[in-house]
Amino acid sequence: MTDDEIRAVVLRLLGEIAPEADLEVLDADKRVRDQIDIDSMDALNFLIAIDKELGVDIPEADYPRLATLNAIVRYVSEKRAGR
């Protein structure tokens, strides 16, 4: 799976969590939570969806590494490559 494909899946999952968000204007280098209204339950559901769709179980200790869209894509890509 390419990074672009991972990005597309991540954006789709974010859209399911926050359907009102305009993801086309999401700045991939800025904190997602500063741009989309996401609470802790949304964040957990997003991580569960990542696990289900992309096969990556993200430990809680790594949450700080997932602040931006680019960081999420990079993290998932690295985890999948290391499997």
Add this chain to the structure above:
Amino acid sequence: MAEFLMPILGADMTAGTLVAWRKQPGDRVERGDIIAEVESDKADVEVEIFVTGVLDRILVEPGTKVPVGTPLAIIREEGGAAPPAATAAALPAAAPAPPRRPAPAARPAAEGGRLRISPSARQLAQQLGVDLSGVTGSGPDGRIMRRDIEEAAASTAGALPPVELDRQTRMRQAIAAAMARSAREIPHFHLTTTIDMSRAMAWLSAENARRPVTERLLYGAVLLKAMALALRDVPELNATWSGERVVPNPAIHVGVAISLRQGGLVAPAIHDTDRQSLTELMEKFRDVAQRARAGSLRSSEMSDPTITMTSLGETGAESVFGLIYPPQVALVGFGRVAERAVSIGGQIVSHPVVTATLSADHRVADGHRGSVYLAALERLLQEPSQL
């Protein structure tokens, strides 16, 4: 026979719209079954039945808005005989809304294309903007008189089509009504305490590190369980206020405030909160949050809480002085968890702390008992593995 009534799903709900029936006449229903969907101002709600029997007859069709307490269906309780047809036919149907005003007797004002109207009535019609084609004359030979114009103007004003309010507006109206009633009727008192969360947060991190993501716990689940267990020490806060007296609740159903993406919030119960393991509680918490946002809560979840938890999460304000949702008697607001300097054994160290604020109804408890409740809450949060 039992009547299945339009339930009250919020403090100031006066009417609801029956959206759909999930059961049909002749279907067997068991206590707890969802048999209908109702739309209130705050949410679409799946309504449960509290008797076991057979759905005998439907009295209200989908799309109909009826007052709270209106019979929606007749349930033949288990073992009961089917009523004879005449009896069934005699059962009262939901009363239709009365017409705004009786229709006037039809009397032609215009015959052969010429309108019979007095000059002063015509002038008045122009002043009031009354469309003469819809006015029936009450004068000789159907002549339109001034009084007809006045009545038509009044009728038009009274019969203006109702403004179609969107869900968001109705949600704000429902919250406004409930919170205004709370502020007006409930003599609140507030108690605040700062709780050291270092043990709870460390335990939560360690616990989540060994759990797959699908079973991870949120901090809110820990707070919910601690709130529920603390009620065992102060059962008077596990009650509702009936308007005249306290009604104790035998089970513990803590409500949890969930903000909705479109704005507004709901606070459904997590049933038997004190009896759930943290894993079970987290599962129910996720389920109820998803259904709250999807608009498919159940009637008992809306009506059963006696106390509500509201947590501002990681980025919110430091403390919350909430308003109690009537007829509940208490609410605990948790601010954000923040690192603060605390003195332990004479040493100043940095610990995560949270401000917990109890809002309680002074008609059912006093400050001393409220303080005992907060002390129990604090004690429980120092032993998270025991929750």
